[in-house]
Amino acid sequence: MTDRPTRTRAATEEKTGSRRDRERPPAPEPLPHPVVDNHCHLDIADADRPDDWFSTREAIDAAAAVGVTRIVQIGCDLPGARWAVEAAASYDALVAGVALHPNEAPRHAAAGTLEDALAEIERLASAHDKVRAVGETGLDHFRTGEEGRAAQVESFRRHIDLAKRLDKTLVIHDRDAHEEVLAVIDEEGAPTAG
Numbered sequence: 001m002t003d004r005p006t007r008t009r010a011a012t013e014e015k016t017g018s019r020r021d022r023e024r025p026p027a028p029e030p031l032p033h034p035v036v037d038n039h040c041h042l043d044i045a046d047a048d049r050p051d052d053w054f055s056t057r058e059a060i061d062a063a064a065a066v067g068v069t070r071i072v073q074i075g076c077d078l079p080g081a082r083w084a085v086e087a088a089a090s091y092d093a094l095v096a097g098v099a100l101h102p103n104e105a106p107r108h109a110a111a112g113t114l115e116d117a118l119a120e121i122e123r124l125a126s127a128h129d130k131v132r133a134v135g136e137t138g139l140d141h142f143r144t145g146e147e148g149r150a151a152q153v154e155s156f157r158r159h160i161d162l163a164k165r166l167d168k169t170l171v172i173h174d175r176d177a178h179e180e181v182l183a184v185i186d187e188e189g190a191p192t193a194g
């Protein structure tokens, strides 16, 4: 399963119309000390060149060659979270984070599947000892409009609770929602794992 991407991303931002530079840059100079990449999406390919996906093995090897020896693979929807768990179980260099992304939670709420999806995230978060984080969760006021905000907040609260119960690190996504993210964390209380 981890030998192919879970989804693709367009080179052009749907909301702003701006074009992202998808050219793969040359490898940088190796770092003087090993570091961890704490947030990566190895399972997403470019929509305009899906056949040119940087495979998991290639990405891990390219990172290690310049001193990035460990990577936190973040799964943001159910296929991505399953992929992250399997990848972490398969590759020594990877650990996983699992969650419903703040833009994914309103889609589940609208379809009536949020509770089932949260239950599956909880199952995946406990599925392997290399799942170390719950995330990315949080709030995104850039992509999700008013109609999805209550579902985002509910999902964020539930992920905070899950991180606390399972003693996992919480990974937060905050886009144009700083005050609200802090308010929810204040109300729920921040997890202390990490």
Ligand SMILES: [Zn+2]
Residues within 6 Å of the ligand: 039, 041, 074, 136
């Ligand atoms: Zn991310």
